[in-house]
Each structure stands twice: as structure tokens, then as C-alpha cells.
Amino acid sequence: MTPALHLLQYLPPLSTETTPKHGLRPLRRHSFSYIKACSNTRNGRTKGPDDYHATLKALNSKGRFPRKSLGQHYMLNSEVNEQLASAAAVGEGDLVLEIGPGTGSLTNVLINAGAYVLAIEKDPHMAALVSERFADTERLKVINEDFLKCHIRSHVLLALESAKSLQVVSNLPFNISTDVVKQLLPMGDIFSEVVLLLQEEAALRLVESSLRTPEYRPINIFVNFYSDPEVKFKVPRTNFFPQPNVDAAVVTFRLKRTKDYPSVTSTKSFFSMVVQFLT
Numbered sequence: 311m312t313p314a315l316h317l318l319q320y321l322p323p324l325s326t327e328t329t330p331k332h333g334l335r336p337l338r339r340h341s342f343s344y345i346k347a348c349s350n351t352r353n354g355r356t357k358g359p360d361d362y363h364a365t366l367k368a369l370n371s372k373g374r375f376p377r378k379s380l381g382q383h384y385m386l387n388s389e390v391n392e393q394l395a396s397a398a399a400v401g402e403g404d405l406v407l408e409i410g411p412g413t414g415s416l417t418n419v420l421i422n423a424g425a426y427v428l429a430i431e432k433d434p435h436m437a438a439l440v441s442e443r444f445a446d447t448e449r450l451k452v453i454n455e456d457f458l459k460c461h462i463r464s465h466v467l468l469a470l471e472s473a474k475s476l477q478v479v480s481n482l483p484f485n486i487s488t489d490v491v492k493q494l495l496p497m498g499d500i501f502s503e504v505v506l507l508l509q510e511e512a513a514l515r516l517v518e519s520s521l522r523t524p525e526y527r528p529i530n531i532f533v534n535f536y537s538d539p540e541v542k543f544k545v546p547r548t549n550f551f552p553q554p555n556v557d558a559a560v561v562t563f564r565l566k567r568t569k570d571y572p573s574v575t576s577t578k579s580f581f582s583m584v585v586q587f588l589t
């Protein structure tokens with residue numbers, strides 16, 4: 311059996327399940343004066359096949375079965391990707407950091423919304439695949455690194471000449487979501503908003519302050535200290551390939567500016583301070 315046929319037997323039918331309608335803000339239109347890593351022309355936009363077919367075609371072409379250890383659950387529904395971009399109000403000239411572009415279905419929507427995308431992908435095969443898919447645009451820069459280990463600040467500042475803010479938009483691997491949140495939320499000096507597709511239960515735990523257990527309480531304090539979080543909408547598991555065992559939800563974290571809270575030396579010291587306070 312060829313790798314492509316082997317993969318095809320696992321493919322779900324095209325989902326007709328839609329996500330609930332919600333009141334998203336209209337697209338914000340402001341632009342950065344100049345972004346070093348990308349050209350500022352509009353010519354690099356990519357109009358390709360829809361996410362379902364593009365994702366499956368990309369995976370099939372490489373005969374590459376998704377890896378569980380890397381949380382590779384790919385988004386098949388363009389509508390969800392559109393809503394993610396809308397939740398972040400991605401518009402013309404924005405610079406967006408995407409963690410884990412995978413086959414590039416969300417990347418495609420971000421580029422078509424007018425953004426320049428800096429994508430960090432840990433899997434070298436997927437980094438190569440997404441670079442290849444968007445080879446004809448200068449709106450994408452792919453970095454093949456582990457987001458949790460890379461020096462994100464220097465990557466971002468290299469890509470952004472002026473000190474204006476930018477957004478993070480990502481369909482995250484569920485297994486690294488808490489670590490990503492801990493890393494990104496204190497970066498209100500460079501990011502204005504972080505929009506993440508998370509496991510639904512994790513999303514509710516991070517945002518719902520009414521749920522109080524000793525385990526999550528410090529992380530709730532952390533999230534509210536650095537941001538104004540909001541659960542936007544639920545994404546049923548049937549929208550992913552392979553289908554995970556859980557549903558997902560989109561959360562927006564509007565980051566507070568560093569001048570709006572007392573200075574904290576490190577995330578580690580923040581948590582030890584909170585734990586001391588609570589015990």
C-alpha cells in the first residue's frame with residue numbers, strides 16, 4: 311500500500327458541523343511602517359485550495375502520518391481558521407506570530423487577511439512543507455525551532471523594525487499550551503493580543519476564575535495579572551485530523567502593557583510569590 315493510500319483510510323468526511331456564531335469585532339486596519347523579514351507589497355497573497363483539501367493533499371504528498379508527540383491535529387475547517395483570524399482582528403500589514411503552522415491552513419488565512427506571518431515549527435518535515443507551500447510569497451518566514459526553547463523576543467524584534475505591537479495566533483499542540491501561555495503573557499511590551507486554539511477544558515480552566523482548585527489557582531492569578539482573557543467559541547473535535555479525544559475552544563488574551571503592572575523578575579519568581587501568598 312502506498313503511503314498516500316495508507317493515510318487516506320484514516321481521513322474523516324468533510325465536516326459540516328459549524329461553530330456557533332459569536333459577536334466578533336470587525337477587522338482592525340492599521341499597518342506597520344516596515345517589516346524587515348517580509349516585503350510590504352500585497353503581491354505575495356496566496357489563494358489556494360480550501361483547508362480541508364489543502365491539508366489532506368499536503369499530508370498525502372509527503373505520506374506523513376501526524377505525530378501524536380507533537381500534538382499534530384490539523385484543522386480541516388476554513389471557517390474556524392477565519393474565525394481565529396477575526397478574533398485577533400488580523401488586518402492588512404499586521405505581523406502575526408504563528409506557533410506550529412503544520413500544513414499551513416491557518417497561515418493561508420492569515421496571509422490572505424493581509425498579515426505577514428512569522429511561523430515557528432518544531433517538526434522539520436512540516437517546516438519544509440509549509441515553506442514549500444508558500445514559496446511564492448514573501449509574507450511568510452518559517453523558523454524550524456521548538457517554540458519553548460527558542461529566543462522568541464529576538465526573532466520577533468528582528469522581524470519587526472519598529473517597536474509596535476503584534477499578535478500571536480495559533481492552533482496550539484495541546485500538550486504545550488500551559489508552557490506557551492506562561493511564556494507569552496508577560497510579553498505585553500511586544501504582543502498586543504494572543505489568540506489560541508486550546509483544549510476546551512484547559513481553556514475554561516485558564517479563564518474561568520470561579521473554578522478553584524489548588525492546582526490551577528496560581529495559573530489563574532498569573533493569567534489575570536498579565537491579561538484580560540476571554541473564551542470566544544467552542545471548536546468541536548470533528549474539525550481536526552486526526553480527531554482528538556477532546557473538543558477545543560478559542561481564547562483571546564488581551565495583554566496588559568508592562569507599565570500597567572508591578573515589575574516581576576521572572577515567571578518562576580511570580581509563581582513562588584503566589585504560592586507563598588496562598589499557603
Ligand SMILES: C[S@@+](CC[C@H](N)C(=O)[O-])C[C@H]1O[C@@H](n2cnc3c(N)ncnc32)[C@H](O)[C@@H]1O
Binds near residue numbers: 411
Ligand atoms: C495542532 S497542530 C496545528 C497545525 C496547523 N496550525 C493547523 O491548524 O492545522 C500543531 C503544530 O505545532 C507543531 N509543534 C508541536 N510542538 C511544537 C513546538 N514546541 N514548537 C513549535 N511547533 C510545534 C506541530 O508539529 C504541528 O505542526
